Amino acid sequence: xxxxxxxxxxxxxxxxxxxxxxxxxxxxxxxxxxxxxxxxxxxxxxxxxxxxxxxxxxxxxxxxxxxxxxxxxxxxxxxxxxxxxxxxxxxxxxxxxxxxxxxxxxxxxxxxxxxxxxxxxxxxxxxxxxxxxxxxxxxxxxxxxxxxxxxxxxxxxxxxxxxxxxxxxxxxxxxxxxxxxxxxxxxxxxxxxxxxxxxxxxxxxxxxxxxxxxxxxxxxxxxxxxxxxxxxxxxxxxxxxxxxxxxxxxxxxxxxxxxxxxxxxxxxxxxxxxxxxxxxxxxxxxxxxxxxxxxxxxxxxxxxxxxxxxxxxxxxxxxxxxxxxxxxxxxxxxxxxxxxxxxxxxxxxxxxxxxxxxxxxxxxxxxxxxxxxxxxxxxxxxxxxxxxxxxxxxxxxxxxxxxxxxxxxxxxxxxxxxxxxxxxxxxx
Amino acid sequence: xxxxxxxxxxxxxxxxxxxxxxxxxxxxxxxxxxxxxxxxxxxxxxxxxxxxxxxxxxxxxxxxxxxxxxxxxxxxxxxxxxxxxxxxxxxxxxxxxxxxxxxxxxxxxxxxxxxxxxxxxxxxxxxxxxxxxxxxxxxxxxxxxxxxxxxxxxxxxxxxxxxxxxxxxxxxxxxxxxxxxxxxxxxxxxxxxxxxxxxxxxxxxxxxxxxxxxxxxxxxxxxxxxxxxxxxxxxxxxxxxxxxxxxxxxxxxxxxxxxxxxxxxxxxxxxxxxxxxxxxxxxxxxxxxxxxxxxxxxxxxxxxxxxxxxxxxxxxxxxxxxxxxxxxxxxxxxxxxxxxxxxxxxxxxxxxxxxxxxxxxxxxxxxxxxxxxxxxxxxxxxxxxxxxxxxxxxxxxxxxxxxxxxxxxxxxxxxxxxxxxxxxxxxx
Numbered sequence: 001x002x003x004x005x006x007x008x009x010x011x012x013x014x015x016x017x018x019x020x021x022x023x024x025x026x027x028x029x030x031x032x033x034x035x036x037x038x039x040x041x042x043x044x045x046x047x048x049x050x051x052x053x054x055x056x057x058x059x060x061x062x063x064x065x066x067x068x069x070x071x072x073x074x075x076x077x078x079x080x081x082x083x084x085x086x087x088x089x090x091x092x093x094x095x096x097x098x099x100x101x102x103x104x105x106x107x108x109x110x111x112x113x114x115x116x117x118x119x120x121x122x123x124x125x126x127x128x129x130x131x132x133x134x135x136x137x138x139x140x141x142x143x144x145x146x147x148x149x150x151x152x153x154x155x156x157x158x159x160x161x162x163x164x165x166x167x168x169x170x171x172x173x174x175x176x177x178x179x180x181x182x183x184x185x186x187x188x189x190x191x192x193x194x195x196x197x198x199x200x201x202x203x204x205x206x207x208x209x210x211x212x213x214x215x216x217x218x219x220x221x222x223x224x225x226x227x228x229x230x231x232x233x234x235x236x237x238x239x240x241x242x243x244x245x246x247x248x249x250x251x252x253x254x255x256x257x258x259x260x261x262x263x264x265x266x267x268x269x270x271x272x273x274x275x276x277x278x279x280x281x282x283x284x285x286x287x288x289x290x291x292x293x294x295x296x297x298x299x300x301x302x303x304x305x306x307x308x309x310x311x312x313x314x315x316x317x318x319x320x321x322x323x324x325x326x327x328x329x330x331x332x333x334x335x336x337x338x339x340x341x342x343x344x345x346x347x348x349x350x351x352x353x354x355x356x357x358x359x360x361x362x363x364x365x366x367x368x369x370x371x372x373x374x375x376x377x378x379x380x381x382x383x384x385x386x387x388x389x390x391x392x393x394x395x396x397x398x399x400x401x402x403x404x405x406x407x408x409x410x411x412x413x414x415x416x417x418x419x420x421x422x423x424x425x426x427x428x
Numbered sequence: 429x430x431x432x433x434x435x436x437x438x439x440x441x442x443x444x445x446x447x448x449x450x451x452x453x454x455x456x457x458x459x460x461x462x463x464x465x466x467x468x469x470x471x472x473x474x475x476x477x478x479x480x481x482x483x484x485x486x487x488x489x490x491x492x493x494x495x496x497x498x499x500x501x502x503x504x505x506x507x508x509x510x511x512x513x514x515x516x517x518x519x520x521x522x523x524x525x526x527x528x529x530x531x532x533x534x535x536x537x538x539x540x541x542x543x544x545x546x547x548x549x550x551x552x553x554x555x556x557x558x559x560x561x562x563x564x565x566x567x568x569x570x571x572x573x574x575x576x577x578x579x580x581x582x583x584x585x586x587x588x589x590x591x592x593x594x595x596x597x598x599x600x601x602x603x604x605x606x607x608x609x610x611x612x613x614x615x616x617x618x619x620x621x622x623x624x625x626x627x628x629x630x631x632x633x634x635x636x637x638x639x640x641x642x643x644x645x646x647x648x649x650x651x652x653x654x655x656x657x658x659x660x661x662x663x664x665x666x667x668x669x670x671x672x673x674x675x676x677x678x679x680x681x682x683x684x685x686x687x688x689x690x691x692x693x694x695x696x697x698x699x700x701x702x703x704x705x706x707x708x709x710x711x712x713x714x715x716x717x718x719x720x721x722x723x724x725x726x727x728x729x730x731x732x733x734x735x736x737x738x739x740x741x742x743x744x745x746x747x748x749x750x751x752x753x754x755x756x757x758x759x760x761x762x763x764x765x766x767x768x769x770x771x772x773x774x775x776x777x778x779x780x781x782x783x784x785x786x787x788x789x790x791x792x793x794x795x796x797x798x799x800x801x802x803x804x805x806x807x808x809x810x811x812x813x814x815x816x817x818x819x820x821x822x823x824x825x826x827x828x829x830x831x832x833x834x835x836x837x838x839x840x841x842x843x844x845x846x847x848x849x850x851x852x853x854x855x856x
Contacts, residue, residue: 022578022720032645033577033758131575137721139575146749147559147567149461150450150741217460275727278706292450293565293738297727299703310721313578321574325749330461 004037005320006073008100010065010091011080012045015105015132017052018309019078019316024054030313034320044068069095076319078312079104084112096120096128103315105132105308111206115219115335118327128327129315134207135160135284137307138300139314144214144288145329151290153215157253157426161204162282162302163190164230164250169280172238172247178231190282200229204252205265211286212254212263214329217336221261224340228266237421240352240392241269244378247277251426260341268426269350275299276428287428346397348377348425353410354418355389361415362391368413372406374398388417394425432465433748434501436528438493438519439508440473443533443560445480446737447506447744452482458741462748472496497523504747506740507532512540524548524556531743533560533736539634543647543763546755556755557743562635563588563712565735566728567742572642572716573757579718581643585681585854589632590710590730591618592658592678597708600666600675606659618710628657632680633693639714640682640691642757645764649689652768656694665849668780668820669697672806675705679854688769696854697778703727704856715856774825776805776853781838782846783817789843790819796841800834802826816845822853 007023009016023030023038030038042060044067062068069077069091077095079102081088088109095102102121104110110117110130121128131141135158144156159165163185170181182199185191197203209222230250241248246269255262270276275297279285284302289295301307328335355361362381369376378394395403403422410416435451437444451458451466458466470488472495490496497505497519505523507530509516516537523530530549532538538545538558549556559569563586572584587593591613598609610627613619625631637650658678669676674697683690698704703725707713712730717723729735756763783789790809797804806822823831831850838844 018720026578026580029580030578032762033754035754035759138724139571142570142575143567146746146751147570147742148738149745150454150458150738152454152457273706275703275706278701278703290738292446292734292741294729294732294735296566297725299725299727301722304722306720307722310576310578310718313720314575317577318574321753323574323751323753325751326461326463331463334460 002036004039005316006039006041006075007078007316008042008068008071008074009040009078009080010044010068011082012043012052013080014305015308015312016045016080017054018305019080019312020056021054022309022313030317034317036320038316038320041073042068042071065091066094069100070098074100076101076103076316078316079106080312082106082108084108089113092117093120096124096126099124099126101126101319102128103312103319104128104130105312106130107133107203107206107210111209111220111222114210114213114328115332118332121327122332127319127324129318130210131314132308132311134210135286136300136302136304137310138284138286138298139311140211140286140298141214142314143296143298144211145325148288148290148293148296151292153288153290155253155255155289156211156215156286157251158284158286159249159276159279160207160252160284160286160302161198161201161250162284163198164204165279166190166282167199168230168233168238168248168250171235172242175235177235178233199231201227201250201265204250208252208254208263208265212261213335215254216256216261217330218261218338219335221263221338221340224261224338225263225265226342230267233267237352237423241350242272244350244392244394245272246270246350246425247272248423249276249279251276253426257341257344259344260339262341262343264343266424268424270426270428274428344399346399348397349395349403350423350425351393351395352421353391353416355391355415356417357384357387357389361389364413364415365391365410368409369406372409373402374406430464432467433744434467434469434503435506435744436470436496436499436502437468437506437508438472438496439510440471440480441508442733443736443740444473444508445482446733447508447740448482448484450737450741458745462745464748466744466748469501470496470499493519494522497528498526502528504529504531504744506744507534508740510534510536512536517541520545521548524552524554527552527554529554529747530556531740531747532556532558533740534558535561535631535634535638539637539648539650542638542641542756543760546760549755550760555747555752557746558638559742560736560739562638563714564728564730564732565738566712566714566726566730567739568639568714568726569642570742571724571726572639573753576716576718576721576724579720581716581718583681583683583717584639584643584714585679586712586714587677587704587707588635588680588712588714588730589626589629589678590712591626592632593707594618594710595627596658596661596666596676596678599663600670603663605663606661627659629655629678629693632678636680636682636691636693640689641763643682644684644689645758646689646766647763649691649766649768652689652766653691653693654770658695661695665780665851669778670700672778672820672822673700674698674778674853675700676851677704679704681854685769685772687772688767690769690771692771694852696852698854698856702856772827774827776825777823777831778851778853779821779823780849781819781844783819783843784845785812785815785817789817792841792843793819793838796837797834800837801830802834
């Protein structure tokens, strides 16, 4: 294996430039580690003339990524264009059909079309690798697929969108509203061109779908994810949760249940002393639980040029070393179709209510909860000057159906001054 | 690759039994993931009759591990006997000479003989894998060797001996002395037969030597490690450090400097709010810093049947999938010989002194520090009933030589009622 490994890189945004930079600056280190050179035969991007701060001299330029993907002088097609469909998917398919190994950072494409692309790769005896698609620089795909291959995985969860975690922690530290911090993050360029991908939880859900597929041997099932973004997380809830010893995180959780695969991406409360609770700013964290290993926690930068390029390089180096392996942890033909299941497992919930301040109001709420079989673990009513009383409740473990019955019945009591807020408290 | 991968397992202690259990209980899962069966041809251990709570029926028994290692009907020799030399090393060499892949959990053997064993493996086109040798269930060898292969590593550090971390955290939580908690840990069976391996930092240093080799492309250099155990960490220091916002950890740090490879395994102070500072009990944590990725933190169980067996299985599964790779991250022939360097980089230090309570005592200490060029960042003198005054100082960054000059000069002031304690504060 002494010939160079020849790359064709499509997409020269932050990540693509980062990969080019590493290959140029760490050439000697890479050759020492891999026993062969990594070379770039050609690149492709939307604009040829843009100054990207890195020299592209010595690389052929292709305007058409499909042309690039099928060149005779590349061994690996590196897809860094992004996008669920369109050029990224067309070029990836063309590369696999042309017998090229593929490395991609494209979580959307894999979350939606992962199984079919994996079939194409495996039928052609090729690898399709995507370490950079999940949690940036954290080698979580490798950890789950290889490092924990001897484990029956019971749960995978994590904070996998740095922008959302930045917004939530900035809200907590500054006391500002969601709208204010959203504008700040947008101004800092922390958000995708379509911010819904971030704050709507879609980007993080793409990642969760990939982790769940590997963990539980199912085809990626993005559509089966119970998805809720952070747009409705208020500074009041962040303050109240902190007062009760919790942090609010956009938490992705995947779990195999008797009735199917449970995948949730939603704002949850976690204890402020837990590793997840202590995760501030743009950092990502993935927690993996297996029958043999117990709990493994991985923490690191979830985005940015260096971290994401580092993950892409991990895949490239594996291919250079001759690594072959299934795309989703086992041959794609043996993956089950995921049966989406909503969580039936009891959980504790955080409730925040605003009650009209009149005698018996609290009693009505307590009665309604009791009637629905929801018992109260902790309750706080805050001093208040206006006519409405803010009330917090942490319930004992209850199933969601009972809680929903209670929430519905509350609406009929006439003591609610506003829509109650209910958030799941995830056991971590 | 549809024939079974046939194992010979030498050593049926906790870890060996754990591996046998996983292979028996997860046979279907492993076959689905690997596309082939994992089978055990034969096993070997000191006592054949001991009841290990797992059936060994269907496995041949070998009294001689070398016989086991060279059997025609095994593809992989799994060395779980332990020990730096003796049967473990003899059998490992025999296996490699007989063309068998080797998986081991033996940190001592690799820290001392790793380079020569790697040469033997690579010259025979075989792999020698040891995920279980470092930090138990945490896939840190894989992360460093493969997941971060595109990075120039600047620092690797971690808490890699669960027993020491258990003792230190128990001391803090209980207020008991080192001797009391040592006895408690020993009674719980948390310590090696030779406790010095744990509390002397030797076991953790073996692990550090392996991480440093991979991170910096050097031959493992256990002898070059600046080694200090936890025996001299007093409850007074744990209390005082906590009062200043720090935790005391047995921290391993490896760093490449201009003058060579710096490897330290010693009690250090870390901020109590940092991931390392919040690591309680037997859990392990490894922190890896690379030029592209930034900082990655891995946390998980560092010992025990399940976690360690999980790591052994990771190596076995990689071999089953056809993974080949260098033992220490690059071909062993290209590894440099490590040049041991002691830390010249300035660091802040924690000083605890007991001063005879007479006028001018504190002034003498302050003068001595100033004369040595060591400046004080924070200082505390505690109220005291006896004639001696406990004094804490956190210095600004200083080089160790200046600090040593100051400590030496203090001895001549006649105001010290006891030997001063000086501990490095590691920036994490």
